[in-house]
Amino acid sequence: MIDSPRARAALPLVRFTFDGRAYEGRAGDTLAAALLAQGVRILGRSFKYHRPRGLLAAGVEEPNALVTIDRGAGRVTPNLLATQVEIYEGLAARSQNRWPSLRFDALEINDLFSALMPAGFYYKTFMWPAAAWRRLYEPLIRRAAGFGEAPREADADVYANLYAHCDALVVGSGPAGLAAALAASGRGERVILCEQDFAFGGSLLAERAATIDGEAAAQWRAQALARLAARANVTLLNRTTAFGLYAQNYVCLAQRLSDHLPPAQAKGPRERLWQVRAGRVIVAAGAIERPLAFECNDRPGVMLAEAARVYANRFGVAPGARALVACASDSAWRAAFDLRAAGVEIVLIADARASVAQALQDAARETGVAFELGARVRRAHGRLAVKAAEVEGAGGLRTIACDLLLMGAGWTPTLHLFAQARGPLAWDAALGAFRPAQAREDIVCAGACNGALSLAMALDEGARAGGEATRVHAVAHDWPCASGPVAPVAPVAQGAAFVDFQNDVKARDYELAQREGFVALEHVKRYTTSGLGADQGKTGAINATRLVADLSQREPGAVGLTTMRPPFTPVSFGALAHMARGPLYEPARETPAHAGAAARGAVFENAGAWRRARAFARAGESEPRVVAREAMAVRTAAGLFDASTLGKIEVAGPDALAFLNKIYVNDFSRLAPGRCRYAVMLNEAGLVMDDGLVARLAPDRFHVTTTSGGLGHVLHHMEDFLQTEFTHLKVWLVDVTEQWSCLALQGPRARDILAPLVEGVDLSRAAMPPMSLREGAIMGTPLRLLRAGFTGELGFELYTPARFGAPLWDFLLERGARCGLEPYGLEALDVLRLEKGYIVIGQDSDGACTPDDLGLARLIGASKGDFVGARSLRLPHLASAGRRQLVGLRLRGGSRPLDVGAQIVEAPAPPAGTRALGHVTSSRVSPALAAPVALALVADGRARMGARVFVTRLDGPCEEAEIAAPVFYDPAGERLNG
Amino acid sequence: MVDAIEAPGVRVRALAPAPAFLLCGDAPTLALACAALGVDPPAPCASRAAGPLAVLWLAPDRLLLLGDAQAASRLRAPLGERPHALVDVSDGEAALELEGPAAARLLACAIMLDLDTGAFPPGACARTLLGKAPALLLRTGEARFVLRTPRSYATYACALLAEGARGLAP
Known part of the structure; x- marks a missing residue:
């Protein structure tokens, strides 16, 4: 225990700086204890009035002594409590909320005008003109009020x-x-x-x-x-x-x-x-010890009694020479006696209670400590440090000199x-x-x-x-612990009698709130800002409750406390984020062929957690050129696309077919092994949820794909129904998304490239028609080959176990180069699929589309019986006139694509309030057609074929467009079937 | 991807790809399969080993068969026409082994399971999260774990454990 100056002097010296000045402390000191030992009384300036402030407490409840600790670049922390900061050799601490210095702060002028700045004055004063709030008032207020500055550099x-x-x-x-x-x-x-x-x-x-x-x-x-x-x-x-x-x-x-x-x-x-x-x-x-509210109870040198005891007994620091104790509790007497033992003169214990335990009075008399019961401190004198206190007792008001004024209620x-x-x-x-x-x-x-x-x-x-x-x-020399029932805030507390020290809320602010009709404590809190500080009112909240109770003549229990929320004390953002920073903020999922794509110049983009190749740029090429080049390569020769992010589910078991017939709108009963089908699933509301391919591997095994982002909720949806509605079905779902790499080889030369490379599969038109599935081998590895794609060209999807994804990517690009094979990215894919009118779920559909809205009603297996969403599809409003239907938009000239999300209207300059017919869902310039094309959802769109509509532009007048079928390229599908 | 992480008290290394099959079926079918593979059916969140083969309980209707390339063919005849699904998932996950007295502590930086030997003894296995990555954790010894994550999360998993290792001391 470091309970004496002598014990303290035996501790190692620790040198540190505060506001650039050198100080010495002792090992085991907090910054507060060390500064106090060196006679520093002012540690901060208050939030609103910039009043000089010293230490109120010795622990986490300290409201005043907030400091910034500078540990070098990227290691500057504001708003730390001097009572918690441990000093070390070379510590550099700075005070806050003052300019130019702690002893002279220009904004202390606020204190002179404090009568003009009562609670809520921001709301009342800075009302006009409205535009000035954001540009002028708020920046000014933020500069004047508040504490430390947020760090500007990344946390190191x-x-x-x-x-x-x-x-x-x-x-x-x-x-x-x-x-x-x-x-x-x-x-x-x-x-x-x-x-x-x-x-x-x-x-x-x-x-x-x-x-x-x-x-x-x-x-x-x-x-x-x-x-x-x-x-x-x-x-x-x-x-x-x-x-x-x-x-x-x-x-x-x-x-x-x-x-x-x-x-x-x-x-x-x-x-x-x-x-x-x-x-x-x-x-x-x-x-936590309760302070008392009296005029100027915030002057440096006014301190909680127990805090002074802690400084004396734990750190060997006497917080003053002449102490006056203003209290209404037994523990403050103990603090007085301990301080006296540490060499502090106790000028008076002024206890507001009418009676206290006889033992305390005896102890005071034995040690010669003067005390007075029923006495209250009315005011502290001194500006930068307390010099005296006005005590009102039986003998009237008197002023007593002291340099330490202790409170304990x-x-x-x-x-x-x-x-x-x-x-x-x-x-x-x-x-x-x-x-x-x-x-x-x-x-x-x-x-x-x-x-x-x-x-x-x-x-x-x-x-x-x-x-x-x-x-x-067995405890000996324990201490009595009675307190109260004296209200800590005197009913006549006037002027600068602070209840919430950190947010500069005075007793009279609560009175004002009461006069202005704020009854609920939570409202009083917002109006006065009491308890809104970083200390969350650790010292002030209870006194606020009692004051509000007294003012409104309620029981404190009826007034209650404001909600206490985490964190108990401020926590660094670093600790909350811990490892989840930078690349670890979110997993970056890479496909098996990722490195191979990167080696070929892929620019990646985030698609959920996946990194997907957006385009394969060559030196000096602008992105629109890259996209056009890649798309044309697929149309004229061949392209290779990494589709491994597609969700893949193996559906296996004797009831696999029955299950899929229930989950998708399609009827797969006549889907033979070796064949696949484009399929759509609905939610229970009858609205399109996801799409993909369903391929039949064997009578009781299917390979199902989902959209890249849809896997999670599709699998959940399937399992949900399997485990709750279709429990009688013997079928299991296995997520094989990561088991299989998927490379899409697309374009008129795709067969030429692939034929010499695959083993055991006849790729001819007759042997392997569109939407067929074969199992074979490539590079000696097992291959599931689908004749399918998303480009409208002759094409194949090559599924291999994931470890072969990377070598196959390089192998195909090498072997296909002489046929003009190029890798293409998501951007080119988006152009290719839009030219064909293939929808992207979540882009061209918006969660409120039926299959018919999207032109997919033909997929519904009419005779197969019930499926998820079927009942809802029969509801009248899902088949009523006026629903938005997917259509294409052709522009009359122009070379700029329409804005995605643009509104579609009937007249070129519609009056305000006109209801839009619909909106653009996808838009691109088609390199094959050398014209902009778009997809849109338009009310009764299919009945408007050929109609003239107008599409809003963000940067100019509406553009004229013609409603067309949503297939712009090769509408007969000859290329696909080639 | 990092091949190995060395930290005081723990060593992390990537395991070579191993054969893995997911077997789904009702309880009698799974029991029959276990018998054919020469192991007792594992209890929930536990595993059984027989030679190179480990059989992990993943769900009431699901076992993971790890480490034996012949496991699927060994089951073909015994399971016969019984309804089941047997799917090769050898390429779906990447595996790391963590070994050393600080292995559990390192995992605890990103896995919220109670890894005390009382709660998660050798042989225990569980699907969980490693940070934000799905993971399957198997305890193969007092101070040895196998951590499997979907292949695309392997880079993240390694980087996360490397960062976790930086946070071990003091």
Whole structure:
């Protein structure tokens, strides 16, 4: 324990800078403790009024001392709490929200005009002119208010993630947490004990007098930690904040691994996100001391009493020389006595309560500490540091000089995690705060966060929560812990009496909100911004509730608290993203022939998680030229396309045919083995869901393809029906998407190229007609060969086991080169399929199309009986007039494609409000036709063949077009059947 | 794709492609198949091994037969006309082996299953996610795992484990 200047002086020196000035601290200091020891009183400027601010607290509840830590390029972190930052040799810290300096901040002028800036003044003042809000007011306000600056450079650090499981997660390592962890791990449970501080022990770290089981608190703590560390079933995590408690005891912890080390020594990840699934959670998060609201209660030197005790007892730092204690709780008396023992003069304990325990009064008299009951501090004097306080007591108002003004109105259980898990809270009048109404079976609050403020009670509750029914710790020199029932905010609190320090919300702002009719606390919060800061009102929220309750003459329990949301304290984006950054943000799925495509100049694009070749560019070629070249190669010679991303499902079993007849609209009964068919499936609403090929390998085996992006939901749809509706069918679905590579060889020379290369398949027109399937071999590997494609040309799809995809790609391109074979990408494919009017599901259909809307009614097997969607197709509105139908659009001249999504109207300049006939779904310039072509969904489109319509342009007047059949190239299909 | 990852306490290497067959059928059919292959039917989320062959339980109607190229032909006669599906999926997945005392810890960077030996003992297998990739995890020893991902996710899986290895220390 570093509870004296002498003990402190024995610690190694640590040099660091704050705002560029050199300081010295001691090993084990927080930045706050080190600066306090060096006499630095101002650590920040307030959010709105830019008032000078010092330390209010010593822990995570600190609202004022936010700093920026600079660890080099890409390692600048704003808004860190000086009370949490550990100093190291060379640490560079900066204050925030001030210009030019902390001691003189130009915007402190806001404070002079603070009367003009009450709650909600933004909304009232910056109303006019409306246009000025975005350009002028908001940028100005954002500059003036707020804290640190967001980093501008990419985060240079590494972050880790770990999924963990345990029987008991103990949050907090104070007496309750240690007792709980000892008890639970003693029963053989897997225990994780996490502590947000770098040191385990919580309140034990500042405990001078009490003994546990005959040992000094510090000694007991050390022994407890040693026992826990020796147990293999215990994981001890310091510097680790449990920031979110979600459904089913899924708890997220942020572990800070290297920020406490000089950058040169920091190896490995900066932080680790722990995603813990806990059998039960024991929240032993302690309690936060309540401040009092009086005029200028935010001046540097006004501090929570327990914080001063922690600085004195844990760090050996006296936070002042002459302290006045303004309180309404027993614990503040203990702080006063401990500070006195540390050499701080206690000028007065002004306790607002009319009576306090006799033991306290006796102790004060013994040590010669003056106290006054029923006395309240009305005001603090001093601007950059507190110089005196006005105390109102029995003898009237008097001013007492002091350089430290301590506040302690009682304790507020730290219920954030419990409340995040929707644990019920109840108002406890004796405590003057909310506490858990009842424990949940799997989330238990123990110790101070359950309202058990004494050491003995905390140890007891911890042990019980850990599962030990009998063990009682013997505690001596424990401390009484009564507080209240004095309201922490005096009814006459005027002027700059702050309730929410971080967001600069004064007591009178709540009064204004009350006058303006804000009743619900959540509304008061939004209007006043109380609790909206990064500290989420850790010190202010409870006082806000009591003030609102008093103002509206309600019980605090009826006013309640605002919702507590994760994170408990701010978490870095790095920890949340952990490994999912850059290339690991999302998997990049590559086809087997990916490298071969890249070697031939492929430019890839994202299609879902797949990387697909968009085009194969040659040096100096613009993309439209590439696309036209590739498309013409397919029309005139041959092209090779990597179609491996197609979803592939093997449907096998004696009832495979019956199942497919139910899932697709088609009737496959007469589909012979060795044949395949274009097929469409509907959802239950009768709307087209996906399309693909269904090939029959054998009487009881089918090879089915889906769109590249459709595999997941198609397979799910099929399994869903198989497992719920068609349970009598003996059929199994196997996803073979990754088993098979698929290369599409398309074009008039496709047969010439392929014939000499395949073994065991006759490719002639007679032996292998369109939509047939053969099994053979190529390069000595098994081959499933489909005569099919998406280009309208003679073509084949070559399915080989995936490992042969890459060699086959190179082999075909080499052997086919003399026939003019070229690889083509998605762009050229889109041109080719559009020329033929082949639809792309999700582009030309929009989730509201029936087969008939898309011109596919002929696929429906009329006599096969029921199938998914059949009943809906009989609904009148799916067959009514006026439905949008797929048609082609031909332009009268012009060489620019239409805009996809453009509206189609009947008149060239329709008046506003005119209903569009439809919209363009696909649009390209066809190199084969040397003209733009498009597909569109148009109301009653097929009845409008040859009609003149107008298509809107983003950048000019409407363009005239003619409605045509949606097949622009080779409408008779002679090329396909060649 | 990385061929191997070395980190303190764990070594990751890519396994050579191995024969794999998916067998689907009702419980008696699967039991018959197991008998023909010389293994007891595996319990849910568990596997059985016989020589080079491992039989993994994937679902109530589904087993994965790994490591024996003859497995399909060995089943042809015993299964005969019984309704079933037997599909070669040898090329569908890429496999990694993780070995060493830190193997479970490395996997836990991206797999949310409880990998404690009590919850996931040697022989256990489960379909799960490795980060955002589908994965099949098989524990082949106290400190040895086989991780299979669809072939197209293999690059991502390796890169993710390499990044996870960077995050192991301290």
